[in-house]
Amino acid sequence: MKKCLVGISGGVDSLFAALKLKKEGYYVLCVNLKMHSNESLPNSALEFLKENRIDYYYADYIKEFKEYVIDYFLKEYMSGYTPNPCVICNRDVKMKMLYKEALKNGIEFIATGHYADFKKGFLMRHKSKKDQSYFLACVDREILNHTIFPLNDYTKEQVKSIFSNYEKDSSDLCFVKKDYRVLLKKKFGEIKGKIIKNNKVVGYHNGFFNYTVGQRKGLQIEGIPHYVIAIDAKNNTIYAGTEDKLYTSEFFLDDLQLYEKKTFFDDKRVECFVRYGAKPKVCSLDVKKKKVALLERERAVTPGQIAVFYYEDRVVACGRIGYGIY
Numbered sequence: 001m002k003k004c005l006v007g008i009s010g011g012v013d014s015l016f017a018a019l020k021l022k023k024e025g026y027y028v029l030c031v032n033l034k035m036h037s038n039e040s041l042p043n044s045a046l047e048f049l050k051e052n053r054i055d056y057y058y059a060d061y062i063k064e065f066k067e068y069v070i071d072y073f074l075k076e077y078m079s080g081y082t083p084n085p086c087v088i089c090n091r092d093v094k095m096k097m098l099y100k101e102a103l104k105n106g107i108e109f110i111a112t113g114h115y116a117d118f119k120k121g122f123l124m125r126h127k128s129k130k131d132q133s134y135f136l137a138c139v140d141r142e143i144l145n146h147t148i149f150p151l152n153d154y155t156k157e158q159v160k161s162i163f164s165n166y167e168k169d170s171s172d173l174c175f176v177k178k179d180y181r182v183l184l185k186k187k188f189g190e191i192k193g194k195i196i197k198n199n200k201v202v203g204y205h206n207g208f209f210n211y212t213v214g215q216r217k218g219l220q221i222e223g224i225p226h227y228v229i230a231i232d233a234k235n236n237t238i239y240a241g242t243e244d245k246l247y248t249s250e251f252f253l254d255d256l257q258l259y260e261k262k263t264f265f266d267d268k269r270v271e272c273f274v275r276y277g278a279k280p281k282v283c284s285l286d287v288k289k290k291k292v293a294l295l296e297r298e299r300a301v302t303p304g305q306i307a308v309f310y311y312e313d314r315v316v317a318c319g320r321i322g323y324g325i326y
Helices: 012-023 043-051 062-078 085-104 156-162 180-188
Strands: 003-007 027-034 055-060 109-111 117-119 122-124 193-197 200-205 227-232 237-241 247-252 270-273 281-286 291-299 306-311 314-320
Touching: 003 012, 003 085, 012 027, 012 043, 012 109, 012 156, 027 085, 062 085, 062 180, 085 109, 200 237
Parallel strands: 003 027, 003 109, 027 055, 193 237
Antiparallel strands: 117 122, 122 314, 193 200, 227 237, 247 291, 270 281, 270 306, 281 291, 306 314
């Protein structure tokens, strides 16, 4: 009998994945990776597992989550970047530790409730609007080679209709209860600095880490609306400008992971997502220079975010957006 370790959060997606695999003949073992709290699975999830005779256990990875996700999150903001901790969590904690637990239990496959798929060595974009391949783009391909995506043919609406009496859903920024700025202020306090436009001081801020590129709120500048166009963490300075200054047709990556040969990108245009939920933009990717050239300008390309590149629905590259865009 084939065996699969399913990572469950208590949300409908992962529970559906576990049940589907069991019905397909797998021996299913579930694990809840404890990452930011010691909370147990909700009673409704426990009852579901019991009713369907699915075994489960807990695994403590709170230390790893703090090191690889929370500390990273804080460090990025203090460096003037706007991170995407969910991408890093999947890469360095969730998927990696799930696979580690599988090997520990002598199980070859792992599964999650992500809306994505992995075919012929490539992570694939899901056909529905819930597509989560973006969040998995940086995960080690050896791990994905041993990953099953039971929701690859389902939409979120279909899963919810099957679990009509089950309300809990997974959250994105799971370690922040409300506004992430509360966490930043608690950690770093207030660090007053200048807001500059055209080499002139036009205002002051109480902490550059409270701002992100494209942000309008908090810039008390008279006249027409102004936006954050860049953040200089080293000099504790925010640069402001009018909305037209937010648009760019090129940007650079601090790092780059390729899932095709370098020569693949020489004569091909690919689709780029500069953040989760953004509209895809056709571009060329200069692998040597780590430079992205967009055919159509994009608004607020934000340093620290992860750019994910697709070609015919498969993920072919990803990288962290750097500050070489202004």
